[in-house]
Amino acid sequence: MILNRVLLSLVSSGLLLSSVAIAAPDASSVAVIDANKVIQESKYAEKLKSAHESFTKKADALGKDFKALQAEYDAYKKKSTTLGKKDQQAQEKALTAKQNTLRSKEMELQKEFLAQRDSLMKVAMEKVRLSVSKIAERNQYTLVVNKTESWYNTDKIDITSQVAKDIK
Numbered sequence: 001m002i003l004n005r006v007l008l009s010l011v012s013s014g015l016l017l018s019s020v021a022i023a024a025p026d027a028s029s030v031a032v033i034d035a036n037k038v039i040q041e042s043k044y045a046e047k048l049k050s051a052h053e054s055f056t057k058k059a060d061a062l063g064k065d066f067k068a069l070q071a072e073y074d075a076y077k078k079k080s081t082t083l084g085k086k087d088q089q090a091q092e093k094a095l096t097a098k099q100n101t102l103r104s105k106e107m108e109l110q111k112e113f114l115a116q117r118d119s120l121m122k123v124a125m126e127k128v129r130l131s132v133s134k135i136a137e138r139n140q141y142t143l144v145v146n147k148t149e150s151w152y153n154t155d156k157i158d159i160t161s162q163v164a165k166d167i168k
């Protein structure tokens with residue numbers, strides 16, 4: 001009885017292992033791509049760089065506004081002891097309003113940049129995806145994975161340069 005269970009278990013394991021081996025893709029039907037490298041070498045990298053430079057200029061200008069507000073606040077702190085209660089409250093309210101306006105501008109600027117970056121990346125990644133699909137179909141690949149996410153790969157299965165060339 002125990003021998004039958006052991007035999008049945010071994011036979012079942014053997015069948016399971018053979019079915020796994022059958023389901024595994026043939027090594028010649030697998031390819032890898034370095035999507036980051038493709039994006040960095042594409043025209044989209046220049047667009048992303050330009051968007052970042054524009055954001056940086058606007059952020060620098062906003063930084064100057066924050067410094068000016070800090071100087072205003074420092075000046076207020078020095079003379080606040082000589083002001084009446086109503087004048088102190090009015091100036092504090094005005095400074096707080098300016099600070100809130102600058103923070104709103106800062107958040108809006110970040111939102112604008114992130115939306116622009118995400119939009120550019122979405123378009124770039126869609127171009128990469130379409131190119132990968134085309135190359136995979138042409139070369140009969142059944143699986144294409146990102147090179148950075150594989151434990152091991154060789155240059156023989158790397159289609160990065162083909163995709164980079166295709167999306168230019």
